[in-house]
Amino acid sequence: xFSIITLFGILGNITTGLVYLSPAKTFWRIARNRxxxxxxxxxxxxxxxxxxxxVYYGIIKPNSVLVATINGFGAVVELVFIVIFLMFxxxxxxxxxxxxxxxxxxxxxxAVSFLLMQLILHGQLRIDISGMFCVVFSMxxxxxxLSAMKTVVATKSVEYMPFLLSFFLFINGGxxxxxxxxxxxxxxxxxxxTGFLLGTAQLILYVTYMKPKPSEKISESLEDxxxxxxxxxxxxxxx
Numbered sequence: 001x002f003s004i005i006t007l008f009g010i011l012g013n014i015t016t017g018l019v020y021l022s023p024a025k026t027f028w029r030i031a032r033n034r035x036x037x038x039x040x041x042x043x044x045x046x047x048x049x050x051x052x053x054x055v056y057y058g059i060i061k062p063n064s065v066l067v068a069t070i071n072g073f074g075a076v077v078e079l080v081f082i083v084i085f086l087m088f089x090x091x092x093x094x095x096x097x098x099x100x101x102x103x104x105x106x107x108x109x110x111a112v113s114f115l116l117m118q119l120i121l122h123g124q125l126r127i128d129i130s131g132m133f134c135v136v137f138s139m140x141x142x143x144x145x146l147s148a149m150k151t152v153v154a155t156k157s158v159e160y161m162p163f164l165l166s167f168f169l170f171i172n173g174g175x176x177x178x179x180x181x182x183x184x185x186x187x188x189x190x191x192x193x194t195g196f197l198l199g200t201a202q203l204i205l206y207v208t209y210m211k212p213k214p215s216e217k218i219s220e221s222l223e224d225x226x227x228x229x230x231x232x233x234x235x236x237x238x239x
Contacts, residue, residue, distance in 0.1 A: 008179040009066035015172035020047075020074040022165050027084050035090045041082065041098040043141075045105055048078035050137040052110045056117075057130045057187070067188065082106075131187030138191030145169060145198050152205050163206055170199025 023044070030036050051074040058068025082102055089095035113133070117126050148161040173196030180189030 005179065005182045006066075008175055008182065012172070012175045012179050013066055013070040015168060015175055016070045017073060019165075019168050019172050020051075020077045022162075022168060023081060027081050030088050031084055034088050036085055036088055036094065037090060039085075041085045041094075042101065044078050044081045044085065045098070045101050046137070046141055048075060048082065048102075048106050049110065050134075050141050051075040051078060052106070053130070053134045053137050056110075056114055057127070057134050060130060061127050061185075063183075064185075134187055135190050139194065142191075142194060142198060145202060149198075149202060149205060152209055156209050158206050158209050161202060161206065166199055166202035166206060168199075169195055170203055173197070173199050 026039065030039065051071045054071035055068050055075060058064040058066070058071065061067075082098070086095055086098055086102075089098060117129060121129055145166075152158055152161050173192045173194070176192035177189055177196050180186065180192060
């Protein structure tokens, strides 16, 4: 029977799907240029590990199929991103490092951890331990938004924090927080509540620094008639 819980679960699937697909432009650029340039693979390796954890949690916890389905989709997306990264790694050293991290964090660790939980843990204890893994790895993935916020404050520019990604983080976190409240699932609520707060903070920063203010030194120099090149050149990097 369709319910408000199902509604928010479906909305959460849609918004999470958009978050997973948000780096697509970056990987189109990598494929087009046939080089990973200065991009790092670690965020996508960590996102894949996080997706695995949520798929397992959604499978073993009753009535959590919507949690499993969207993260299953996310796992496929992240796998595609990592394969593209491996194909077009700018150096052999980067390719080898990415392959090792992928093997250890996305193959060996999940296989061992899931096997141990299946053999050693049972019932609610297995669900709780799996949920704690999900919370830990979800919080780790929020390192990137925190880094982006620090850059915005330091540069007084939103150039390095794409609006759509911040907006999707805000919406996605809010939808899953409501879902967690309705289902009384704190393992879903803690990381997504954090994501909602971070998304809110990012939108506030975006409004605050949407029009960067020139520094006092640049203003003084312009008054003297001197010309300056931008302190930070325009960047095409997409996070």
